[in-house]
Amino acid sequence: MVKFEEYHEDVGIMQRKLKFKGKYKEALISGRKKTTLRLSTELKPGDVVILEAGEEELGEAIIERVLDIRIEELTDKHAAEDGFSSKAELLRELKSIYGSSVLREGTRLKLIKFELRKVR
Numbered sequence: 001m002v003k004f005e006e007y008h009e010d011v012g013i014m015q016r017k018l019k020f021k022g023k024y025k026e027a028l029i030s031g032r033k034k035t036t037l038r039l040s041t042e043l044k045p046g047d048v049v050i051l052e053a054g055e056e057e058l059g060e061a062i063i064e065r066v067l068d069i070r071i072e073e074l075t076d077k078h079a080a081e082d083g084f085s086s087k088a089e090l091l092r093e094l095k096s097i098y099g100s101s102v103l104r105e106g107t108r109l110k111l112i113k114f115e116l117r118k119v120r
């Protein structure tokens with residue numbers, strides 16, 4: 001889930017975080033993972049966020065795009081941009097996070113494309 005408005009002393013302002021499981025750290029840092037799918041978001045293009053994997057802040061990213069997409073519209077290309085080898089692998093991971101009862105045909109997701117700009 002995306003958490004918002006967390007205070008960061010180094011910049012002295014409230015800043016949003018985009019949180020990931022720790023297992024995605026290397027894919028995020030390497031740029032292999034450039035998107036994420038969420039059930040909802042308040043993020044919009046141009047927003048600057050802190051990327052966090054596990055409990056570790058990785059750096060700042062800019063949100064490039066936020067698209068509405070139905071689960072059945074996902075492709076292998078979407079999976080690759082999200083750091084997965086196939087659509088099937090991506091769907092397995094999404095179902096492990098959100099559950100099969102939530103992710104069924106017609107479920108609308110938010111595809112968030114971001115670029116890691118400043119690694120900490």
